Amino acid sequence: MNNPQSSATDSNAQTQESELRPSPLSVAEARRAEAVGRHIVLKGWVRTRRDSKAGFSFIEINDGSCFGNVQVIADSHLPNYESEIKRLSPGCSIAVTGSVKASPGKGQATEVQAAEVAVLGTADVESYPLQKKGHSLEFLRTIAHLRPRTNTFGAVARVRNCVCNSIHQYFQERGFIYVHTPVITASDCEGAGAMFQVTTLLDKQRSPLPKAPEAENATPAPGLDFSLDFFNRPAYLTVSGQLEAETFACGLGKTYTFGPTFRAENSNTPRHLAEFWMIEPEVAFCDLYGDMELAEGLLKRIFSDVLEKCAEDMQFFNERIDKTVIEILQHVIGSQFLRVSYTEAVDILNSSGQKFEFPTAWGNDLQAEHERYLTEKHFGQPVILYDYPRTIKPFYMRVNDDGRTVRAMDVLVPKVGEIIGGSQREERLDVLEARMREQGLDPAGYWWYVDLRRYGTVPHAGFGLGLERVIQFITGMANIRDVIPFPRTPGNAEF
RNA sequence: UCCCCGAUAGCUCAGUCGGUAGAGCGAGCGGCUGUUAACCGCUAGGUCCAAGGUUCGAGCCCUUGUCGGGGAGCCA
Numbered sequence: 367m368n369n370p371q372s373s374a375t376d377s378n379a380q381t382q383e384s385e386l387r388p389s390p391l392s393v394a395e396a397r398r399a400e401a402v403g404r405h406i407v408l409k410g411w412v413r414t415r416r417d418s419k420a421g422f423s424f425i426e427i428n429d430g431s432c433f434g435n436v437q438v439i440a441d442s443h444l445p446n447y448e449s450e451i452k453r454l455s456p457g458c459s460i461a462v463t464g465s466v467k468a469s470p471g472k473g474q475a476t477e478v479q480a481a482e483v484a485v486l487g488t489a490d491v492e493s494y495p496l497q498k499k500g501h502s503l504e505f506l507r508t509i510a511h512l513r514p515r516t517n518t519f520g521a522v523a524r525v526r527n528c529v530c531n532s533i534h535q536y537f538q539e540r541g542f543i544y545v546h547t548p549v550i551t552a553s554d555c556e557g558a559g560a561m562f563q564v565t566t567l568l569d570k571q572r573s574p575l576p577k578a579p580e581a582e583n584a585t586p587a588p589g590l591d592f593s594l595d596f597f598n599r600p601a602y603l604t605v606s607g608q609l610e611a612e613t614f615a616c617g618l619g620k621t622y623t624f625g626p627t628f629r630a631e632n633s634n635t636p637r638h639l640a641e642f643w644m645i646e647p648e649v650a651f652c653d654l655y656g657d658m659e660l661a662e663g664l665l666k667r668i669f670s671d672v673l674e675k676c677a678e679d680m681q682f683f684n685e686r687i688d689k690t691v692i693e694i695l696q697h698v699i700g701s702q703f704l705r706v707s708y709t710e711a712v713d714i715l716n717s718s719g720q721k722f723e724f725p726t727a728w729g730n731d732l733q734a735e736h737e738r739y740l741t742e743k744h745f746g747q748p749v750i751l752y753d754y755p756r757t758i759k760p761f762y763m764r765v766n767d768d769g770r771t772v773r774a775m776d777v778l779v780p781k782v783g784e785i786i787g788g789s790q791r792e793e794r795l796d797v798l799e800a801r802m803r804e805q806g807l808d809p810a811g812y813w814w815y816v817d818l819r820r821y822g823t824v825p826h827a828g829f830g831l832g833l834e835r836v837i838q839f840i841t842g843m844a845n846i847r848d849v850i851p852f853p854r855t856p857g858n859a860e861f
Numbered sequence: 862u863c864c865c866c867g868a869u870a871g872c873u874c875a876g877u878c879g880g881u882a883g884a885g886c887g888a889g890c891g892g893c894u895g896u897u898a899a900c901c902g903c904u905a906g907g908u909c910c911a912a913g914g915u916u917c918g919a920g921c922c923c924u925u926g927u928c929g930g931g932g933a934g935c936c937a
Contacts, residue, residue, distance in 0.1 A: 416896050424896050437897070455888095471895055497872060497887050499898055504929065505872070559935060606937095631935050632862060644937060723933085734933075787937065832937030845930090846937095857928090 388463050394432035399475045401466040408436065408478060409486070411515055412458040414498055423451055425483070427460065430520055433678040437469065437477040438462050450485045456498055457489030457515065503848050510852055510861045518687070521679035522849055525672055526837050532671040533624065533645055533831075536664050542620040542647065547607030549626065552599050553812070560630040561602035562640075567595050603628035607646050608762075608828060609815050612791060615648035615826050616818045622647040632856050636845040637783065639834060641854035648828035654764075654773040654790040657827035658750050661777055661786050662703045664831065665748070669695045672840055680840075688842025694780070695840065697747065704745055707753045708732075708771065711740060718744065731758045734783060741778040748779045761801040763789040764825075775829070782839045788829020795819040 391406040410429030417423045421442040426435035440451050454460065461484045469477040495509050496516065506513040513519040537544070550564050567590045592600045607623040614621045627644040647660060673680060673695055684692045706714075715726040715736055720743075724733045732751070741749050752775040756765060763772035777786035792798045798819055799809045809816050837849040847853035852861045 414897080416894090416899065418894060418896060419892090420895070422895085426897075435897090439895085469895095471897070473897060491888065492871080495871075499886065500873065502873070507929090627937080629936075633935055634862090635933085635935095636931080638936070642937070782937095784937065830937060835937060 391466075392431035393427065393429045393434070393436045396436045396466055396478060397432065397434055397474065397476055399468070402468050402476055404466050406464065406466060406478070408438070408462045408464070410460070412454050412456055412460060412489075414456060415452075415454045417452060423447075423454075425451070425454060425460070425462075425480075427462070428515075428520070430514070430523075433517065433521055433524075433682055434474070437471070437474055438464070438480050438483070439477055440480045440483050444480065444483060446483065446485070451483055453488075454485070455489060455491040455494070456496055457494045459486040459489075460484060461486055503843075503845065507847060507853070514851070517682060519848075521676075521682050522837065522841060522843065523851070524679050525676050525683075525841055526833075526849065528672050528676050529668050529833065529837060529840070530624070532668045533664065535671075536667045537620075537622045537647065540620065542622050543614065543618045545607075545611055545614045545618075545621045545623050546625065547604065547610040547623045547646075549604055550597075550601050551604045551610075552597060552601050553609060559605055561605055562628050562630045564597075564601045564603060565590070565592075565595050567592070605629055606644070606830060608648065608830065609812075611646055611648040611828065612815070612818060612826065615650045615828070616822070616824060619650045620647075621649070634856060636847075637835065637838075639846055639850060639853055639855060642846075642850065643833035645831040645833060646828060648826065650824050650826045652790075652827045653825055654752060654775060654827055657788050657790060657829055658703075658705060658752070658775055661750070661775075661788065661829055661831070665777070665785075665836070666699050668836060669840065670699050673699075683841045683843075691840065691842040698779075701747060703777070704747065704749045706740075706745075706749055706751055708751055708755065709753065711736075711751050714744060715739065729755050729757065737776075737778050737783050738780075741783075742780045746780070748777060751776050751778060756801075759789070761798065761805050761807060762791050764792045765797055765801065773827075777829075779839050781842075782835050785835045785839060786829050786831050788827065790825065790827040793819055793823045793825050795823065 388405045388407045391401065391404065391408055393408065393410055395401055396406060396408055408427065408429075410427040413426045413428050413435050415423055415425050423440045423442075425438040425440055427438060428435045440447065442448075444451060462478060462480050463482040463484075464478045464480040466476050467479050469475060471477070496512055501516070503518070506516060506519070514523060534544070592598070595601070604627060606627060607625065611621055611623050623644075623646045625643065626641055628641055629638075630640065631638070647664075649656065649660065652660075673692065680692055680695075684690075709728065711732065712726055712728050715722070715732075718739065720739055722733070722735050722739075724730075724735065726732075726736060731754075737751075740751075741747070752773070753766060753771040754763075754774040754776075756763075756770060756772045759772045759774045763774045765772055773790035775786075775788050776784050777788075779785050792801060795816065798816060802809045802812065834846050834849050837843070838846055841849065843849050847855065
């Protein structure tokens with residue numbers, strides 16, 4: 367950004383300045399060998415302290431900038447050594463002024479010789495819940511406000527950040543437009559499960575409920591009168607931005623959304639949340655095959671970015687959480703996702719000799735056990751299943767020429783299961799309206815969506831990628847509640 | 862929502878046949894040490910999830926509830 371001349375000047379100035387005033391450094395920077403010799407200020411939280419009777423203490427501090435800690439050497443002649451430093455315990459926040467040195471010990475390249483250790487905040491060792499070692503993920507979930515200070519959740523947060531960045535880059539590099547679809551929607555049936563209602567009717571000061579029955583003498587309806595509601599109609603939290611994204615794709619070409627999504631299902635599993643983040647690309651002039659290529663390319667890009675940019679975090683997951691994650695990611699990056707039609711999949715399952723709790727028959731939706739068998743046992747790698755029976759898929763999926771199947775696809779991965787669900791959209795006006803009626807929906811209620819087929823319709827396709835499920839797959843974290851900062855599940859909205 | 866399992870020290874767990882409570886880690890104190898999941902010794906720490914029931918007697922058996930975990934469904 368600057369010319370070489372001025373950057374040389376800057377570095378001179380920096381050298382001079384470092385003798386006068388310490389420069390703020392992150393733990394990540396201080397741990398690099400290049401930092402040796404620098405006069406710095408380091409701020410973070412104490413992870414552990416070890417005292418040596420030789421007259422100093424080791425203080426490991428972490429500031430979230432990387433997985434590892436930096437070791438601070440605090441000599442006993444520091445004025446607050448007995449009064450404060452020797453009382454430092456996990457969770458205390460401190461600011462260390464000192465110099466970075468090459469470490470004579472094993473396990474780290476550098477350490478910081480403290481000239482001053484200022485205690486910013488103490489953490490009472492009797493009441494602070496995080497101890498030096500061994501906490502279950504279940505316990506940490508009960509202290510979600512403190513778990514960002516642990517190795518595991520720090521690593522998850524950095525990986526999550528990397529994944530999000532990677533997703534944006536992948537689409538931006540390909541000319542996709544990032545579209546913000548509404549969080550509040552009036553489309554009450556997008557075929558994606560129960561919805562949370564958004565209403566101000568329960569706020570008595572705004573709009574007393576009994577109004578409607580009194581006004582008309584008719585039998586008082588037990589429900590609420592939504593014509594009095596904020597939006598003059600029932601409104602909900604979105605379960606998908608797809609329908610709105612299609613409107614932008616049919617005008618801007620290549621689009622994607624990335625935002626929160628809500629499902630009011632009473633589902634209690636390690637793979638479901640009531641509030642989660644979803645990425646939904648929507649592409650005009652794209653068929654199902656292009657959709658599959660986009661999905662495969664996206665996943666591979668995410669995986670290789672994480673392996674490269676979060677190497678230390680991934681090493682941790684591979685050692686402590688799931689000893690296969692790195693190997694699996696590398697394997698997935700290097701191999702082509704298999705493409706198997708639903709019909710082929712059913713044949714494979716029928717001739718597998720495997721006993722399933724639910725029988726496999728053409729026309730039935732695949733059960734979790736079937737998907738798991740295919741991706742984990744039969745193929746042992748990610749699989750894209752496509753062309754599902756029309757009877758088990760929503761109205762917007764394009765009907766194939768056979769009339770029995772639709773252009774749907776699911777990307778299945780080992781352990782997590784369905785990570786992506788997508789389809790080529792039905793672009794033919796008459797077929798779309800027929801499909802809506804077939805599923806008991808009134809096309810008039812979707813007039814703006816149907817208009818996309820009435821005016822300048824084009825083939826288009828898209829999919830939904832569950833952010834948390836991708837992170838689960840990458841990190842090996844078994845429970846989805848541990849890959850989102852503040853999980854929302856039935857009965858759980860603390861924090 | 863359905864099925865199965867669990868809840869005991871701050872944390873992770875053991876607790877035999879129904880006879881009134883144990884370990885490791887953590888904490889406090891002491892020792893030792895360029896340490897790094899440090900190590901060694903001592904000490905403190907309990908409404909055994911809640912309510913009810915059976916019993917001379919319940920951490921243990923029975924009932925209900927709450928919370929957590931796994932599986933299923935819904936899906937991403």
